[in-house]
Amino acid sequence: MKKIxxxxxxxxxxxxxLAGCGSSKTEAPKDAETKAPEAxxxxxxxxxxxxxxxxxxxxxxxxxxxxxxxxxxxxEIAVAEINAKxxxxxxFKAEDDEADGSDKAVSAYNSLKDWGMQIxxxxxxxGSALAIAxxxxxxxxxxxxxxxxxxxxxxxxxxxxxxxxxxxxxxxxAAELMAQKWPDATIGVIYDSSDAYSTGIVDGFLSKAxxxxxxxxxxxxxxxxxxxxxxxxxxxxCKDAGCDIVFLPFYYTEASQVLTYANTIGYAPTFFGCxxxxxxxxxxxxxxxxxxxxxxxxxxxxNATDDATVSFVEQFKANNDGKVPNQFAADGxxxxxxxxxxxxxxxxxxxxxxxxxxxxxxxQFAGMTVDGLTGKGMTWDGNGMISKAPAAVVVTxxxxxxxx
Amino acid sequence: MAMKTLLKxxxxxxxxxxxxxxxxxxxxxxxxxxxxxxxxxxxxxxxxICVYISLAVSLNLLVGICGELSLGHAGFMGIGAFSGIVIxxxxxxxxxxxVMRLLCAMVGGGILAGVVGFLIGIPVLRLRGDYxxxxxxxxxxxxxxxxxxxxxxxxxxxxxxxISTSKMKLGxxxxxxxxxxxxxxxxxxxxxxxxxxxLVLFTLFVVQNLVNSKEGRAIKAVRDNRIAAxxxxxxxxxxxxxxxxxxxxxxxxxxxxxxxNYSSVTASKFNFNTSINILVFVVLGGMGNILGSVISATxxxxxPEAMRGLQDYRMILYAVVLIVVxxxxxxxxFKEKLSIVxxxxxxxxxxxxxxxxxxxxx
Numbered sequence: 001m002k003k004i005x006x007x008x009x010x011x012x013x014x015x016x017x018l019a020g021c022g023s024s025k026t027e028a029p030k031d032a033e034t035k036a037p038e039a040x041x042x043x044x045x046x047x048x049x050x051x052x053x054x055x056x057x058x059x060x061x062x063x064x065x066x067x068x069x070x071x072x073x074x075x076e077i078a079v080a081e082i083n084a085k086x087x088x089x090x091x092f093k094a095e096d097d098e099a100d101g102s103d104k105a106v107s108a109y110n111s112l113k114d115w116g117m118q119i120x121x122x123x124x125x126x127g128s129a130l131a132i133a134x135x136x137x138x139x140x141x142x143x144x145x146x147x148x149x150x151x152x153x154x155x156x157x158x159x160x161x162x163x164x165x166x167x168x169x170x171x172x173x174a175a176e177l178m179a180q181k182w183p184d185a186t187i188g189v190i191y192d193s194s195d196a197y198s199t200g201i202v203d204g205f206l207s208k209a210x211x212x213x214x215x216x217x218x219x220x221x222x223x224x225x226x227x228x229x230x231x232x233x234x235x236x237x238c239k240d241a242g243c244d245i246v247f248l249p250f251y252y253t254e255a256s257q258v259l260t261y262a263n264t265i266g267y268a269p270t271f272f273g274c275x276x277x278x279x280x281x282x283x284x285x286x287x288x289x290x291x292x293x294x295x296x297x298x299x300x301x302x303n304a305t306d307d308a309t310v311s312f313v314e315q316f317k318a319n320n321d322g323k324v325p326n327q328f329a330a331d332g333x334x335x336x337x338x339x340x341x342x343x344x345x346x347x348x349x350x351x352x353x354x355x356x357x358x359x360x361x362x363x364q365f366a367g368m369t370v371d372g373l374t375g376k377g378m379t380w381d382g383n384g385m386i387s388k389a390p391a392a393v394v395v396t397x398x399x400x401x402x403x404x
Numbered sequence: 405m406a407m408k409t410l411l412k413x414x415x416x417x418x419x420x421x422x423x424x425x426x427x428x429x430x431x432x433x434x435x436x437x438x439x440x441x442x443x444x445x446x447x448x449x450x451x452x453i454c455v456y457i458s459l460a461v462s463l464n465l466l467v468g469i470c471g472e473l474s475l476g477h478a479g480f481m482g483i484g485a486f487s488g489i490v491i492x493x494x495x496x497x498x499x500x501x502x503v504m505r506l507l508c509a510m511v512g513g514g515i516l517a518g519v520v521g522f523l524i525g526i527p528v529l530r531l532r533g534d535y536x537x538x539x540x541x542x543x544x545x546x547x548x549x550x551x552x553x554x555x556x557x558x559x560x561x562x563x564x565x566x567i568s569t570s571k572m573k574l575g576x577x578x579x580x581x582x583x584x585x586x587x588x589x590x591x592x593x594x595x596x597x598x599x600x601x602x603l604v605l606f607t608l609f610v611v612q613n614l615v616n617s618k619e620g621r622a623i624k625a626v627r628d629n630r631i632a633a634x635x636x637x638x639x640x641x642x643x644x645x646x647x648x649x650x651x652x653x654x655x656x657x658x659x660x661x662x663x664x665n666y667s668s669v670t671a672s673k674f675n676f677n678t679s680i681n682i683l684v685f686v687v688l689g690g691m692g693n694i695l696g697s698v699i700s701a702t703x704x705x706x707x708p709e710a711m712r713g714l715q716d717y718r719m720i721l722y723a724v725v726l727i728v729v730x731x732x733x734x735x736x737x738f739k740e741k742l743s744i745v746x747x748x749x750x751x752x753x754x755x756x757x758x759x760x761x762x763x764x765x766x
Contacts, residue, residue, distance in 0.1 A: 061719045095712060096719075101587055101670035102662070103452045107709050110444040127670045130589055134667030152589050156667075194552045194672070196586045203569055224549060225672070 050350030051089040052343060055112035057097045058124030064099035067328050068124045071146050074332030077315045082340050088349060101127030109135055118354045121335050126150040126196045133160045140355035144339060146331035150196050154384040159358050161365055161384035163335050167200025170274055173390040174297060175208035188218035188243030190234045192250045194225045201249035201274055217241040228254050232261050239267045248273045252280035259290045279326035294395045299374035300330035301400045309373055334372035342368055419612045422695040430601045449706060454600025455662040456705050458607040460685040460697040462654035465611045468692030470647035471627030476540030477682045479547040480652045481659035482674030483520055484513030486551055488660025489588045493581045506594040510660040517656025521649045529644045544679055551671035556582040587670030595665035603661055607654050623647050688729055
């Protein structure tokens with residue numbers, strides 16, 4: 001009996017310890033702020049309205065956690081900055097949805113609802129966003145997703161907005177850019193047929209490419225999440241077809257494999273990526289010289305020299321063990337600022353019921369222009385889709401240089 | 405008197421307790437819900453818990469009672485989910501009643517899963533050894549990849565289905581039901597807690613009655629000693645097939661309820677991890693122990709949700725809990741201690757019961 005007791009006690013202690021770790025970690029960004037604003041963040045001045053509650057659902061554990069953690073990191077920086085300013089205070093909470101497209105996503109959303117969330121700044125992945133978006137329509141909670149880019153997400157309801165390009169839009173811009181820069185090139189497309197992001201871009205790209213009569217030689221070099229360990233077949237297929245441009249509309253981890261393999265077989269076309277490619281220069285164990293000449297369409301450049309980006313990157317590195325923020329983090333940062341600007345303009349604070357805030361924010365977003373890390377003069381259309389200028393960069397000497 | 409003899413029968417008593425526990429929990433939840441005491445989170449757990457209980461009980465029939473290992477239970481769940489969603493969408497105009505449409509979807513999903521189970525079973529269940537585990541593992545992955553590339557939609561011309569976007573041409577006003585890797589989107593949510601409760605009762609009814617029937621005894625005989633069972637004239641393949649198809653059918657029904665509880669479902673949900681998760685419910689609840697499956701499915705589903713307060717550490721802790729439970733339930737010392745405690749509780753309970761009975765007799 002004693003043994004069991006000892007075991008139980010030990011287990012309890014472990015729980016206590018871990019709980020302690022958990023809370024201290026999430027408050028880290030606050031501690032990183034200077035002392036004076038911290039007091040403001042902890043306790044709003046007397047007489048002022050309660051803090052506005054913004055929630056995020058995203059993958060904080062599991063295979064997709066790098067995206068969720070990046071978004072959370074970006075949002076925490078924006079929240080700390082805003083709270084340090086005084087005025088409208090924001091209380092921020094992130095819940096783990098494990099990038100699941102059904103029950104876990106709804107559970108995460110429900111637990112935020114129980115917490116008293118007024119505005120949802122999620123979800124991170126498309127599948128989860130689709131499951132949650134219908135719930136927010138029923139509950140009348142305003143939703144601005146940083147990175148769920150499927151068209152279906154924004155079309156779910158009038159209260160669902162996106163901070164990122166929709167996938168087909170991005171594919172179409174890529175095709176337009178190629179038609180402009182390399183009208184006579186032979187193009188090969190490698191994509192992940194099990195991923196909504198990748199197939200969405202390819203659909204948009206192929207229909208635009210047909211319209212612009214681009215020469216797409218390979219359009220069926222697909223892989224799935226289960227067989228992406230080796231992408232040599234797909235690369236060889238493009239090589240055999242003599243492609244000068246290989247379009248890689250998927251995430252940087254898989255792209256780094258493609259570049260590495262292409263290098264070993266001495267195949268050097270122009271590789272062309274989308275916003276998911278941002279982060280390739282930070283992949284562990286990847287020879288960044290292989291990414292030389294890689295063209296990618298990214299709204300965010302961590303090496304930009306404007307003040308906003310520089311201070312954001314510095315703060316992000318300080319909070320995340322020197323990790324360079326990618327576009328997910330920047331999208332998260334912009335989402336919080338867009339919501340903050342709209343709330344200030346509409347006079348929403350912690351005491352506004354979620355449904356009222358939802359209606360007021362929809363009105364605000366209809367006529368609002370936002371400047372952020374991921375674009376200048378961003379506006380939204382009636383469906384909640386963003387319109388911002390697509391920016392393409394080319395990797396030169398290990399940094400992004402705007403495509404001439 | 406009849407009641408008394410019934411209560412003396414051990415299996416009837418165990419079965420009765422299982423039903424009682426489920427009904428009692430349902431009643432308590434309904435009362436709490438009616439009083440408005442349940443938060444959104446708890447309300448959100450109700451249907452998935454019912455689904456996972458059904459899945460665990462149906463898998464227990466296969467793993468615990470029949471002694472076959474299946475690693476693709478989520479595949480059957482997925483078949484049920486997607487076919488249920490398609491059926492519900494197609495019957496939108498024909499059957500306006502939500503409950504009837506949900507029932508049709510669940511039965512349809514179950515039947516389809518059962519048929520697929522039958523087809524898989526024809527070659528595999530004739531073999532000795534662990535082949536069912538290998539084949540179901542592959543089956544689950546195949547299902548996931550097929551559905552992940554499946555496009556189905558409805559327009560003025562009727563129902564269309566294709567395996568790639570380019571072949572899929574929907575007319576004006578057409579609507580996708582299943583949209584490739586996006587999964588089923590814009591699903592009308594039909595599932596209710598009451599239907600979940602009915603599904604659990606139905607599953608329990610089917611499984612418990614099957615186990616205690618002539619067929620059930622034959623299935624157990626096959627599990628315990630295949631050669632001995634064959635020597636007394638039991639058709640081994642047929643009885644294993646019965647257990648496998650019933651298990652797949654129930655999983656399909658549960659899957660349909662699951663699919664119709666969310667506005668979107670992706671194929672990747674029904675992967676190997678989900679299959680293993682259900683298997684963990686069965687193993688930790690005790691193989692062959694139906695009430696154990698019900699309890700472990702509930703506790704293990706709620707546990708990671710209840711630990712949300714632990715932030716990033718909750719999934720690590722979930723694993724630790726699983727290991728501790730597994731070690732404890734397998735340790736003879738712990739079992740001995742547990743049996744002493746449970747005996748005490750039992751004697752206390754029966755003592756009270758008998759006193760009451762004596763009181764009413766007097």
